[in-house]
Amino acid sequence: MQIETITTHPYNDQNPGTSGLRKKVKVFQQPGYLENFVQSIFDSLHGFTGKTLVLGGDGRYFNRPAIQIIIKMAAANGFGKLIIGQGGLLSTPAASHIIRKNNAFGGLILSASHNPGGPDEDFGIKYNVGNGGPAPEKYTNAFYQRSLTIDSYKTAQLEDIDLDRIGTQQIEGLNITIVDPVTDYAELMQSIFDFNLLKQSISSGYITLLFDAMHAITGPYAKRILIDILGAIPDSVINAEPLEDFGGHHPDPNLAHAQELAERMFSPAAPVFGAASDGDGDRNMITGSNIFVTPSDSLAIMAANAHLIPAYAQGLRGVARSMPTSQAVDRVAACYNIPCYETPTGWKFFGNLLDAGKITLCGEESFGTGSDHVREKDGLWAVLFWLNLIARKRQSVADIVHEHWQKFGRDIYCRHDYEAVEMDIANGIVEHLRSQLPALPGQTFGEYTVKYADEFSYEDSVDGSVSSNQGIRIGFENGSRIIFRLSGTGTVGATLRIYLERFEADASKHDQDAQVALAELIGLAEQFCEVKKRTGRTEPDVVT
Ligand code: G6P
């Protein structure tokens, strides 16, 4: 194999965020930009000569050229085998599974998740380690440090690979296997859930469903699993064709972006169950006929009912949630007497807990839930989990949710996002919040007395690593919380996220609208952070 060493110059902005390096496509198209980052990753890893790398992406614009570039670089750097999804496609959870199943050294996943795609939109790349999960911070820090000094990268002189032909090719000592992106994943799902029960419930008409693939990666997965295997009618999956620009939409599963689904689920003819997933298939939004389930509630409900699912029939070892996720799952853990861990935002923080067998289930408010079956959050897995619950409990989504609130109380919850805030203003807001923290405990605002006010810091109980500055928390005596964080996934300016929650034990008050029930906390949040005052905006860009 003829290997070329190409001289390059470092870029100073290749610091991975919450989930890999995400930039505009135009940034990635700069000379050597992708190559620098990939070489920085390879330079920071050790011992992969002759080993396997898994490669795939969510199919967004620039996916195919990026895969061709990476194939040549992986070959030049000494990998022995590449496993690539057909057409360069792999959902993030499927990639995680394929890494694990094949004992691969690691994988590169090309995605900017729920961010829009297209020539003027976003692209992304992240490295997953051998357990199938996102690289922990010690890796991503090393990638960034290397990217600051890199002066060359290696590439092999190979023809472009035919990404569409399934099978194995041997190219100058390099083994390249193109796999169907869905098959292994579908088998994994069949090993977790009761597919016979699901088939019956769907064919008898007890469960009607609607899944919005948002023109992203889950289209082929949902068609195969929900329609071909489980027998749902073809119209059950909408926007199923993956498109490079996701049809011009945000492939972000929330009520604002999954608009068609939202309209149909909140109508008199709504099916029993509705769900959507994001660009790379790791997120999920759960709805039922005329009800939206917050991701925090979804996690708690899954934890409370996991024993009804074949793979979790023995019960859960423990659960975990990210810090801004509501405390609903904590109540379930307390009731079942299992540990509940609170981690910073970002799936990578669950990896050690899952590997160590400390938790079985975990989730985040950002529409992510998952378990120890892979090391990523998993959108279709969550969909199948809920379908399995509905089939087993023979209850509607609304009944399942209300029954849960009756038993555990309701953690009324919402998140307000202010997007594309100027960096200086966003940093000013954070500084302003920080300066107030020492004086807040003990102060009373209406019915809320501050119990603690701090910045969240996490010590990993498995490897002892510490992650600081993971969000500002203001907690109240009655268990309510306001949390402020700057997003780590945006590509334009800063996104301020404000997370609000209040516990309501009284069942007669469980049907309140969250914005109404949280109005006082929403007012307090503005008083503390002054985002409206400082930006001149009158309302958040997104409310979830
Ligand atoms: C990605 C990560 C999640 C994280 C989410 C929100 O989807 O995989 O683990 O919760 O981003 O991150 P952000 O920093 O934008 O709030």
Ligand code: ZN
């Ligand atoms: Zn995603």
